[in-house]
Amino acid sequence: MLDLVKNLNTVIEQLKSRSRLSILSNWQRENEQEAWDTLPTVNSKQNKPMVAFLQCEENIHLKQVWQVPERYAGLSINGSTIRLNLIWWVDICEVWINGNKVQEGDLFDQKCRILLTDDAEPLEEFILEIKLNSPKHDIGALQLSELVFEYSHQPCDPDQLAIELEILQTYIPIFTRHQVDLQPLENAANRLINLFAMSESITSESFFEQLAEIRKPLLQYSEFLKQRQIYMLGNSHIDVAWLWAIAETKNAMQRTFASALNLQERYPELIFNQSTAISYQWMEREYPQLFTRIQSAVAEGKWELIGGMWVEPDGNLPSGESLIRQILYGQEYFREKFNKDVKIAWLPDTFGFHWQMPQILLKSGFEAFVTQKLMWNDTNKFPHQIFWWEGVDGSRIFTYFSNEIGLGLEPVAIAKYLATQEEKHDIPETAWLYGVGDHGGGPTADMLDMGRKWADSPIFFKMQPSSLEDFLLNLKEKSPANIPIWQDELYLEFHRGTFTSKA
Structure with a gap:
């Protein structure tokens, strides 16, 4: 190997x-x-x-x-x-x-x-x-x-073949676990080495045809790969307050939300999700026409309300009462303006989470919890991507570590993320969030074009749009009985020394 x-x-x-x-x-x-x-x-x-x-x-x-x-x-x-x-x-x-x-x-x-x-x-x-x-x-x-x-006009594009080989290389451990024959992949690698050893072949007009012939046997991996499912969801993490004034945050939100809605007219497969009730209230007060468009998109299932909180709070210092009020005020706003109860707790960028949070989230009506922050650990890599998080009182909430925020629809990154999940949990489906973040931005036309290209590729997974709620509640319902249980706080081994009494 x-x-x-x-x-x-x-x-x-x-x-x-x-x-x-x-x-x-x-x-x-x-x-x-x-x-x-x-x-x-x-x-x-x-x-x-x-x-x-x-x-x-x-x-x-x-x-x-x-x-x-x-x-x-x-x-x-x-x-x-x-x-x-x-x-x-x-x-x-x-x-x-x-x-x-x-x-x-x-x-x-x-x-x-x-x-x-x-x-x-x-x-x-x-x-x-x-x-x-x-x-x-x-x-x-x-x-x-x-x-x-x-070279899409040629029988085989060298750059796409390179990416397909990276995907197959990433999946070698999974192929081995499932006893999938690696010989076609070995043969393709050897034939390509021989091809590149003959300089006259590379400059000949038949080079692209030779690549296509070498690629053909790799198509037998398609059936196995198409048994894996990627649920695509547009997103933009927007820090309400960080390195800029609130006025700039509002502008970033307005640009991001308008961009997502405009892209949905050209790309009907785009579902967008966004947290923080305060961001919607700002749009309602300062950009009422945009807010009306968001309400329509939510009603049509094209825009997912996520998080259910007023902002995305810190998960260590605030009291339980403070966290409960974050949820209370956030959910009240979403019910009043959208007639929706948010079921997925969403804190992708919070610097760790105290051990009582499962109890608070469950009693507040959430059915699952999502973050990605502990994947940043610099000392001990967190062992799970999907698990039950058990709080101090025995409450358990279904927990999912999403991919890193701010990514596009890069096929090799998706393959690495899903392969890691399969190695840990033997679960061959995942959500993939895409879109520029931190300072807003969201999905781009180029990302969506990339998604369409790889959805049509035989050497990649099935791809379809989905809300995070639909994906997670379905995954929770059919998840195997041996999903691991984590009985502790979720301590982030990164961003140390960041707490202060002055803001």
Whole structure:
């Protein structure tokens, strides 16, 4: 098995090297004399290249002109789709293509995938610009800048095959547990190694046909993978108060909620969920038309009310009475404005949870509890993703650790999350929350396009939209009898020393 993993790593890297081009070292910066200086790359603490900027620097203007080559890594570019992938660590970021602003971001909305063309022509030029301000508390950085070539017009796209192989590689332990034959995967890896050893094959017009022939036997894994189910749910974690004023929180909520509703018109598969009753009250008072649209989406089952609390509170210092009133006021508001009782307790970003919480949540009417925060533990990895959390009085609430907030619909990340869950609990279905968070943002059109692409892939799981309530209550009802029981507080081994008597 070690040889198989090693060979897969080799061929995945080979495939990606023929479909991804780093342009990180090509950026130039405008200086005070309005001339352009090429920027050096430096290594991050993780020993990865990046372009760095001093703390608090403002009005940084980067530019490069990129011309479509006739061939890249021996392959003809003509007719391909080209995307620009960026990841940054800056306060404010704007991305411009050929003089048009196409993307905005910040410290939390920090990556994008931008379509340059879906029908590339050799020698076509793109003027790429980034305008940014560095963080006030840290150095700034452009961490990734690469072009991805997709060959959807060819019999087999090298980049998609690389991702499919990563998915299959991730599932090797599960295949082994279920005695699924690994020989087709081993054969594919060996054939790809032989193919890449012959340089003339890579540059020939038959290269894509050869990839397609190698991929065909891998389709027999489709039946096994399609027995796994991903329930997709759009979300945006929004901190009511953190690094910005309340007025900015309200603006972030308005932009996020309007964006989600507008996307639902183009992508009917999008179900969006949002917590904190206060966020709805702000919309009701300051954006009444938007609030009416939210009410309609809730009634249609396209928008899920989650959490049932006034805000997402701390889970350690406040008294039981304080937590109960969070729930009381939140649920009263949701009943009055939406005629809904929220059944799922939702605290994804709270820094740990005291041991009496199961009793309080159950007696408040909740049927399940969701967080993801303990997956951040830096010392002892929490052993479960799905379990019964038993409180000090013996009360038990069904508890589920969701994927990390702020992710997109990246297939390899989904596969790793589900594979880990299957190894722990032998449960082949999971919810997947997607959408930019912390400072709002929510789902994007690119995320939803990615979801559609992989829902249609034979080498991936079944995907369908769902509310968290529907998924969890169904999972709770049919969960096996051996679901583990946790009899203790949920202590977060991270963010230590964060409590204060001054706010």
